[in-house]
Amino acid sequence: MLNIEDLVLTVVDPETGQETEILHGSTLALRQGEALGLVGESGSGKSMTLKCILGIEPSGARVEGRVELDGTDLLAASGDVLRRIRANDLALIAQNPHGALNPVLPVERFLIEGMSDARNLPKAEARERAAELLRQVGITDTDRVLASYPHQLSGGMLQRVVIAGAISGEPKLLLADEPTTALDVTTQAEVVAILDEMRREHGLSMIFVTHDLDLAAAVCDRLAVMKDGEILEVGTPEEIRDHPKTDYTRALMAARPMLYPEGHEANRGADRGGDHGTNEEADA
Numbered sequence: 001m002l003n004i005e006d007l008v009l010t011v012v013d014p015e016t017g018q019e020t021e022i023l024h025g026s027t028l029a030l031r032q033g034e035a036l037g038l039v040g041e042s043g044s045g046k047s048m049t050l051k052c053i054l055g056i057e058p059s060g061a062r063v064e065g066r067v068e069l070d071g072t073d074l075l076a077a078s079g080d081v082l083r084r085i086r087a088n089d090l091a092l093i094a095q096n097p098h099g100a101l102n103p104v105l106p107v108e109r110f111l112i113e114g115m116s117d118a119r120n121l122p123k124a125e126a127r128e129r130a131a132e133l134l135r136q137v138g139i140t141d142t143d144r145v146l147a148s149y150p151h152q153l154s155g156g157m158l159q160r161v162v163i164a165g166a167i168s169g170e171p172k173l174l175l176a177d178e179p180t181t182a183l184d185v186t187t188q189a190e191v192v193a194i195l196d197e198m199r200r201e202h203g204l205s206m207i208f209v210t211h212d213l214d215l216a217a218a219v220c221d222r223l224a225v226m227k228d229g230e231i232l233e234v235g236t237p238e239e240i241r242d243h244p245k246t247d248y249t250r251a252l253m254a255a256r257p258m259l260y261p262e263g264h265e266a267n268r269g270a271d272r273g274g275d276h277g278t279n280e281e282a283d284a
């Protein structure tokens, strides 16, 4: 459903005019319903890759190559087509959920405005639909949350609201950019579980950006390891774990500290690199 070919991103310093190539020819393909983890250390180009898909690269930057979503080349599409695709087919879940919501509007308005047919719905029905969305992401006190303003909710609660909003638009592709990094560890596990469940239930494709290879392995079908603007390797979590092609990937695997001595039963997930659950419970 998504084909990225030879993606090159060059940013231009507005003062000196100096050009810097940030992405050096990435190629990636994503199948319908697949979750792909884009993994790498800070500065490796993960967020920039998402920005190129969304068409929100830094101003003045040059994007070359192909970013094709269900047959439409987003880099060659007109402004109108891009706006329609961004509104209907793509949903971004960013690190900081506060950025997604208008601070002066209650959660109810955020969710209702995200519904494609909201204008045609009677108010009570739209509200009930918003409450149902919240229930889907595990929020039970829906009246309180719907009436709350963003600053009145915790980061974890707000990220659930953002996920509910993303799902409500029935996008084709979820772009999750370190969606749990700003949350405490216990909340991280809950939010990742909800995101994973929602994605599977709605059959959505997802690119999940993280520096945490274990976490990506737990929620993704395939992983792409990035370093310095290049994709070093792509494979299933098992392939990456059992046959890492680069020292960089090995270092990423080793980067997640284990809470128990090597070989301890509680490290099973981390030893395998593919089951985050055990570690998560230990973290919590």
Ligand SMILES: Nc1ncnc2c1ncn2[C@@H]1O[C@H](COP(=O)(O)OP(=O)(O)OP(=O)(O)O)[C@@H](O)[C@H]1O
Pocket (backbone or CB within 6 Å): 011, 022, 040, 041, 042, 043, 044, 045, 046, 047, 048, 049, 058, 211
């Ligand atoms: N607006 C910008 N102008 C120029 N260069 C930028 C800009 N934003 C980011 N960069 C550079 O692009 C490179 C890739 O950054 P990017 O944000 O994609 O990395 P990342 O892998 O997502 O890292 P992080 O996990 O820290 O977000 C970095 O070298 C960064 O310094």
